[in-house]
Amino acid sequence: MTQLLESEKCRDVIHMGLEAFRQLCQKLRGTGRVKDSTRSTVEEQVAKFLYIIGHNMKTRTMSFFFHRSGETISRHFHNVLHAILSLEGDFFKQPSGEEVPYEILNNSRFYPFFKDCIGAINGTHSRVKVPRVDAPRFRGRKDHPTQNVLAACGFDMKFTYVLSGWEGTASDSRILKDALNREYPLRIPEGKFYLGDAGFMLKPGILTPYRGVRELLQERNIDRSQPIQQRDEEYRHAALLQDNIAVEMWNVYQTL
Structure with missing residues (x-):
């Protein structure tokens, strides 16, 4: 030593x-x-x-x-x-949403468009060794067994939430659903959101789809008896939020 x-x-x-x-x-x-x-x-x-x-x-x-x-x-x-x-x-502290992240507040490219964004969320596949009998459940998109790990971080690149243990064949939507509903869940303050890797924003009760993430919204923790009309209304609300941010950013860009 x-x-x-x-x-x-x-x-x-x-x-x-x-x-x-x-x-x-x-x-x-x-x-x-x-x-x-x-x-x-x-x-x-x-x-x-x-x-x-x-x-x-x-x-x-x-x-x-x-x-x-x-x-x-x-x-x-x-x-x-x-x-x-x-x-x-001591090290994993989820954001309260009371303050705008410094990295957004002091960057004209992001503020005020993402003033309610508290971090970024993504999944990654980490290689693992498992008993041969369990290997098929852990072999998904890779040619070797993996865990599908969900992680959230702030804009200072510090992790605020990590959920590991899910086998490689588990879908991102299933893991996200688990993260939102387990005993110690991923918490999203009301009115705030996380940026996601597939171009979506995760808000309390809403996944704002940008491109091809309808599966995530369909498989999140919702009551299956929820009327289709109500679900469609959530889609419209999500799309409106996305469009409003895009329009704001475009208007500012045109004035530069």
Whole structure:
């Protein structure tokens, strides 16, 4: 560990800068879930954790390099993992919508058109290893098993919400529906919205379709007995919101 912390290879080995690593160790030590022992410091345990997830290493390989038993490597890994998960409330803070994001407020290209936008939302497929019997459920658009992960972030590029665990074959609309209705949901303040990757805006109760996202609106959490006329009214409201923003932006562009 001393050699790692005193060299310039820290970022190459654990994919984290030295100062960030030290701050992370201090933060995790403060949780009480990761503790120094007579044979392993907090720094060593965190470094092993980062090396495993950064290089996709196996426990038996780490056991050889660190001269520790497989049980010890596994225990340290899960201690650090649980400590990191316990910090969720400190690092993942969903926006209240009370203030216009600085990045929008101070950019004439976006303000006032997107003054009610609190962030961006998107999905990504992350490669995973699963038992062979479960692999078909996790093999979607890729040629290898993946998780379909939903994430939201602010315009400062900090994550505000992450939902992982869904298999690669799960549709984006199904995952979004789950995010909006689980015990700890993705919250959207009234009157605010998220920008989406497919050109839609996610508002409370409304997905504003820009291009080809009718499926998302149809599969969101709505009462299936809802009258078709009411659903069509939501579409019209969504389209009107989209058009109003587009017209405002065009009018400003013409005056430049």
